[in-house]
Amino acid sequence: MHACEGKLNVSDNKQNLSSQEALETAPKAYPAxxxxxxxxxxxxxxxxxxxxxxxxxxxxxxxxxxxxxxxxxxxxxxxxxxxxxxxxxxxxxxxxxxxxxxxxxxxxxxxxxxxxxxxxxxxxxxxxxxxxxxxxxxxxxxxxxxxxxxxxxxxxxxxxxxxxxxxxxxxxxxxxxxxxxxxxxxxxxxxxxxxxxxxxxxxxxxxxxxxxxxxxxPEFPPLTRPLDPLSIVLSIAAVFFLVFAFQQGESAGWAAWIWIMIIAAVVLFAWFIFQQSRAEKSGNDPxxxxxxxxxxxxxxxxxxxxxxxxxxxxxxxxxxxxxxxxxxxxxxxxxxxxxxxxxxxxxxxxxxxxxxxxxxxxxxxxxxxxxxxxxxxxxxxxxxxxxxxxxxxxxxxxxxxxxxxxxxxxxxxxxxxxxxxxxxxxxxxxxxxxxxxxxxxxxxxxxxxxxxxxxxxxxxxxxxxxxxxxxxxxxxxxxxxxxxxxxxxxxxxxxx
The missing domain is CATH 1.20.1250.20 (MFS general substrate transporter like domains)
Structure with missing residues (x-):
């Protein structure tokens, strides 16, 4: 396997290309x-x-x-x-x-x-x-x-x-x-x-x-748009609340705060899903x-x-x-x-x-x-x-x-x-x-x-x-x- 020898050059008017489209525009920079x-x-x-x-x-x-x-x-x-x-x-x-x-x-x-x-x-x-x-x-x-x-x-x-x-x-x-x-x-x-x-x-x-x-x-062409920052925060918070609640549920006797964390996780997941449809409109990748x-x-x-x-x-x-x-x-x-x-x-x-x-x-x-x-x-x-x-x-x-x-x-x-x-x-x-x-x-x-x-x-x-x-x-x-x-x-x- 030969390592990649070049970088993908994408012109200003192509900054929003997906990784697959970028691959197609620069076949010499990355392996087919x-x-x-x-x-x-x-x-x-x-x-x-x-x-x-x-x-x-x-x-x-x-x-x-x-x-x-x-x-x-x-x-x-x-x-x-x-x-x-x-x-x-x-x-x-x-x-x-x-x-x-x-x-x-x-x-x-x-x-x-x-x-x-x-x-x-x-x-x-x-x-x-x-x-x-x-x-x-x-x-x-x-x-x-x-x-x-x-x-x-x-x-x-x-x-x-x-x-x-x-x-x-x-x-x-x-x-x-x-x-x-x-x-x-x-x-x-x-x-x-x-x-x-x-x-x-x-x-x-x-x-x-x-x-x-x-x-x-091999190397692959990267995404050119930034990842949606709010989506990152919501996903980490939602998964953390859900995982931590289930991990601690038994030892905490399934106290009220455990159920509050689970409910919060569900709400955050719903917000996260809604945010994915909005990310595209703001110029970010969901x-x-x-x-x-x-x-x-x-x-x-x-x-x-x-x-x-x-x-x-x-x-x-x-x-x-x-x-x-x-x-x-x-x-x-x-x-x-x-x-x-x-x-x-x-x-x-x-x-x-x-x-x-x-x-x-x-x-x-x-x-x-x-x-x-x-x-x-x-x-x-x-x-x-x-x-x-x-x-x-x-x-x-x-x-x-x-x-x-x-x-x-x-x-x-x-x-x-x-x-x-x-x-x-x-x-x-x-x-x-x-x-x-x-x-x-x-x-x-x-x-x-x-x-x-x-x-x-x-x-x-x-x-x-x-x-x-x-x-x-x-x-x-x-x-x-x-x-x-x-x-x-x-x-x-x-x-x-």
């Missing part, structure tokens, strides 16, 4: 899109290295939490904030950071985010006290927020329409595998080297990712162009990813607590109970990615959501009726199969029809809805689990909490079945 396959795939791999790492970090830390708490002499509230602050600083700016990739180039924003994430990982491992660790985790989340939307946005630009399914399949599989591998690696690392290495492991991966992205990922929601599949795909985020973030805690508390396993043994899940996802994901370009991705996603729902239901029944670990392993295997059929098809169906000029915004929305689903899922399932733990046996309480995730997954099944099949309609992109 899509890229040839031999150049596109190395770029994809470079992006997925970092993407895997930051998603892995969301789950790998949870397994090391008991060891971290004992070593640091931390209170329960401090331990909770190690995870909460990361999710907060990750989720809140995603709508903005997705659009920053359009404004300053996804490659530049990605590298900046990865450098921040890697350096803050080192700070986490070296943290002498809990306050330092919590602050470092917050900075880590900001780095993750900068780089995450750039992966999907870049993939949709560099791959041809008829190959985006396979490419997004790899991207989606990376997300699924990271979520599955976290508990396993977290258990092994914590038991053998200590909780600090959960953070130190990010250092070589981060350096490798930066080098690979600088070498293989943070989220409302045209993207005219794509039926984009809207449905975001509904689906909320359901999946709800499940992925909410279910690991009761599952890991069940193995460790109800069956007396240590962190590493509990992590290895996830092996069937990770193995099935790893084996099937490449085949599912190839299927996406030849089949209806919505139908494949519905199959995946159905398998995940059945597996979660099976785990719940196993815990409630104490059916034994064999049935838990069967359910975990089915969970791996379902994951393989969700991530790739859903991400493909959601993003493939968006025009290039909206990729950054679309990726920001997609990742924001996934994170909001994750925060709500963790809060809701955690609340159910605590309520049931106060009234009955541990195993039954953990299983009853999982039933909520199984119910939410039905939304993903229905929304996937409603998606239209556009696998072979290139004209859909051209007309956009």
């Amino acid at each position: 899109m899509p890229l040839p396959e031999k150049q596109a795939w190395p770029a994809l791999i470079a992006l997925c290295i970092g993407f895997f790492m930051i998603l892995l970090d969301q789950t790998i830390v949870a397994v090391s939490t008991p060891a971290l708490q004992a070593d640091m002499g931390a209170s329960y509230n401090e331990v909770i904030w190690v995870t909460s602050i990361y999710l907060l600083t990750f989720a809140v700016p995603l709508l903005v950071t997705g659009r920053l990739g359009d404004k300053y180039g996804p490659k530049n924003v990605y590298v900046t985010g990865m450098i921040i994430f890697t350096l803050s990982s080192l700070a986490c491992g070296l943290a002498p006290d809990m306050l330092t660790l919590i602050i470092a985790r917050g900075v880590q989340g900001l780095g993750a927020a900068l780089l995450t939307p750039q992966t999907m946005a870049t993939i949709n630009r560099i791959f041809a329409f008829e190959r985006r399914g396979a490419a997004l399949g790899v991207w989606g599989s990376t997300a699924g595998l990271a979520s599955l591998a976290g508990p396993i690696l977290g258990g092994v690392i914590t038991e053998n080297w200590g909780w600090q290495w959960v953070f130190y492991i990010n250092l070589p991966i981060g350096v490798l990712s930066v080098i690979a992205v600088l070498k293989f990922v 943070l989220v162009p409302l045209q993207i929601f005219k794509s039926r599949n984009f809207s449905l795909g975001n509904i689906c990813i909320v359901a999946m985020g709800f499940t992925v973030a909410g279910t690991p805690l009761p599952i890991m607590l069940y193995f460790q508390q109800a069956h007396g396993m240590n962190a590493m043994e509990a992590g290895f109970m996830m092996v069937p899940q990770a193995l099935m996802a790893a084996v099937l994901s490449p085949y599912v990615g190839k299927l996406v370009d030849r089949s209806n991705p919505g139908r494949l996603a519905a199959l995946g959501f159905s398998a995940v729902a059945l597996s979660i239901l099976g785990l719940a029944l196993t815990m409630i009726f104490d059916l034994g670990l064999v049935w838990a392993l069967v359910a975990m295997t089915l969970l791996g199969i379902g994951n393989a059929f969700v991530w790739a098809p859903n991400s493909t169906s959601t993003m493939r029809d968006l025009p290039p000029k909206f990729m950054g915004a679309g990726s920001g929305v997609f990742n924001t809805t996934r994170q909001l689903g994750s925060v709500i899922g963790a809060a809701a399932i955690g609340a159910v689990m605590q309520i049931r733990l106060a009234t009955g046996a541990e195993g039954a309480a953990f299983g009853q909490a999982l039933l909520l995730a199984a119910a939410v997954l039905i939304i993903g099944i229905v929304a996937s079945l409603m998606a239209s099949n556009t696998a072979q309609t290139k004209s859909a992109v051209k007309k956009s």
